[in-house]
Amino acid sequence: MLKRQPLQFYSEPLPGVDVSELHGKLIVIEGPDAVGRSTQIALLRQWLEQEGHAVFETGMARSALAGKGIKMAKEGNTLGPITMTLFYTTDFADRLENEIIPALRAGFVVLIDRYIYSIMARAIARGEDRRWIEQVAGFALTPHAVCYLRADVQTLVSRVVLGRGAFDYWESGMDLRFGPDMYESFVQYQKRLIKALESMVEPHGFKVVDANQPIDRVFRELQRQIARLMPRRVKRRPAARKAKSA
Amino acid sequence: MPLFVPNRFRGKLIVVEGIDGSGKSTQLSLLSHWLRSQSYAVAFSEWNSSPLVRQTTRRGKKKEMFTPTTFSLIHATDFADRMESYILPMVKAGAIVCADRYAYTAFARDVARGVSRRWVRNLYRFAIRPNIAFYFRVPLDVALGRILGGRDALKYYEAGMDLGLARDVEESFRIFQGRIIDEYEAMAHEMGFHIIDARLSIEDQQRRMREIVTNVLGDSLKNEVRRLAGGEIHAQAATAPVL
Numbered sequence: 001m002l003k004r005q006p007l008q009f010y011s012e013p014l015p016g017v018d019v020s021e022l023h024g025k026l027i028v029i030e031g032p033d034a035v036g037r038s039t040q041i042a043l044l045r046q047w048l049e050q051e052g053h054a055v056f057e058t059g060m061a062r063s064a065l066a067g068k069g070i071k072m073a074k075e076g077n078t079l080g081p082i083t084m085t086l087f088y089t090t091d092f093a094d095r096l097e098n099e100i101i102p103a104l105r106a107g108f109v110v111l112i113d114r115y116i117y118s119i120m121a122r123a124i125a126r127g128e129d130r131r132w133i134e135q136v137a138g139f140a141l142t143p144h145a146v147c148y149l150r151a152d153v154q155t156l157v158s159r160v161v162l163g164r165g166a167f168d169y170w171e172s173g174m175d176l177r178f179g180p181d182m183y184e185s186f187v188q189y190q191k192r193l194i195k196a197l198e199s200m201v202e203p204h205g206f207k208v209v210d211a212n213q214p215i216d217r218v219f220r221e222l223q224r225q226i227a228r229l230m231p232r233r234v235k236r237r238p239a240a241r242k243a244k245s246a
Numbered sequence: 247m248p249l250f251v252p253n254r255f256r257g258k259l260i261v262v263e264g265i266d267g268s269g270k271s272t273q274l275s276l277l278s279h280w281l282r283s284q285s286y287a288v289a290f291s292e293w294n295s296s297p298l299v300r301q302t303t304r305r306g307k308k309k310e311m312f313t314p315t316t317f318s319l320i321h322a323t324d325f326a327d328r329m330e331s332y333i334l335p336m337v338k339a340g341a342i343v344c345a346d347r348y349a350y351t352a353f354a355r356d357v358a359r360g361v362s363r364r365w366v367r368n369l370y371r372f373a374i375r376p377n378i379a380f381y382f383r384v385p386l387d388v389a390l391g392r393i394l395g396g397r398d399a400l401k402y403y404e405a406g407m408d409l410g411l412a413r414d415v416e417e418s419f420r421i422f423q424g425r426i427i428d429e430y431e432a433m434a435h436e437m438g439f440h441i442i443d444a445r446l447s448i449e450d451q452q453r454r455m456r457e458i459v460t461n462v463l464g465d466s467l468k469n470e471v472r473r474l475a476g477g478e479i480h481a482q483a484a485t486a487p488v489l
Contacts (some may be wrong), residue, residue: 067318078327090316098313
């Protein structure tokens with residue numbers, strides 16, 4: 001998978017899509033579990049809408065087609081790694097074709113909570129072949145920006161313990177059977193995920209944001225990255241200054 | 247990159263391919279009875295039958311939600327589940343797995359739907375290579391005659407109605423299945439299909455299949471495949487799980 005201009009297909013054009021008709025912005029927030037992606041996306045959405053941009057937001061397992069099926073499959077104990085990868089890819093394809101592309105056609109800013117990179121990282125963390133999953137996900141559009149929230153495993157642990165208060169089976173990679181302890185498994189699994197995501201930083205041109213910082217500082221950095229991509233502001237006040245005063 | 251993963255295990259994998267109405271399922275059923283009668287451990291896997299995925303597929307079909315890409319992906323997901331939780335463990339354990347349709351179905355059908363050939367082949371690279379792949383070659387009219395005789399209506403996706411090939415379901419089915427046949431024929435040599443003339447009598451086709459199984463698997467059938475000892479009850483015979 002090579003770096004390309006925004007809104008091009010990586011390797012497999014989807015039938016029936018003319019990329020020259022896509023006028024919106026595709027912005028991806030990536031990062032490991034519990035790094036604070038959804039908090040940041042909520043803040044970004046509010047800010048972008050205040051600036052006069054129409055925002056469409058989506059994330060993993062939210063497709064009309066496969067969202068429910070994935071949730072049900074995760075409740076059982078038989079979901080294998082390849083099946084999981086392909087189920088999430090189906091979910092992504094459904095959202096890409098039926099939500100993301102139409103929104104881009106209509107000129108929306110599309111904010112995505114985890115893209116193919118997380119699907120790929122999870123597959124790689126489970127020992128799947130990197131080239132296989134890169135090609136499988138090759139029908140994805142290249143985003144205008146991939147903001148990667150980088151954090152240490154211990155930061156993630158803090159956010160789980162202080163925030164949610166419990167470790168999740170899949171976020172702890174319990175299916176990999178590192179051992180019976182969820183905390184230790186979480187640490188091992190997230191390290192693998194982070195390693196896989198880090199390996200994509202350069203080839204996919206991730207914009208790295210230090211997510212060990214407090215929420216407002218992460219937000220300001222994201223704003224700065226994203227403000228650059230916006231065509232023109234509806235309001236005259238510069239985005240960065242406005243956020244500081246807020 | 248290789249198409250499939252070589253089968254280095256004790257068990258064997260036999261698959262049947264062909265369009266609807268080619269008679270492949272009947273033949274596979276007869277073949278499995280024959281193998282069971284010789285005390286071999288036999289397992290079955292049917293296309294589109296994963297308990298994890300089936301509901302999603304059913305929902306998508308009912309509501310006509312699929313595009314060629316998502317149609318392809320959900321079937322690959324279904325296949326992956328059967329591969330990971332059933333076919334592979336069974337082959338490793340020394341059973342003969344009989345699969346009614348395999349990755350080749352996707353290679354033919356998804357490509358006939360406009361999905362890239364290279365992409366769909368890569369999609370199934372995790373599959374194990376069958377020991378024998380039978381292809382049931384049948385003229386379109388013969389297959390159509392068998393299907394129309396047996397069922398009330400042709401189904402939406404089976405007839406390729408999602409492609410807008412024709413307004414009439416039967417006409418659309420004819421065009422779409424014709425394209426699928428072209429894809430099967432185009433890959434037959436490359437994939438090493440054993441071609442069965444599906445116009446022959448059921449008995450003649452079955453005789454041919456058994457000959458091929460004997461020739462291709464040879465001694466590995468007797469030496470490697472798990473067999474039940476003399477007095478043991480063949481627990482699977484009546485209640486083989488269909489996955």
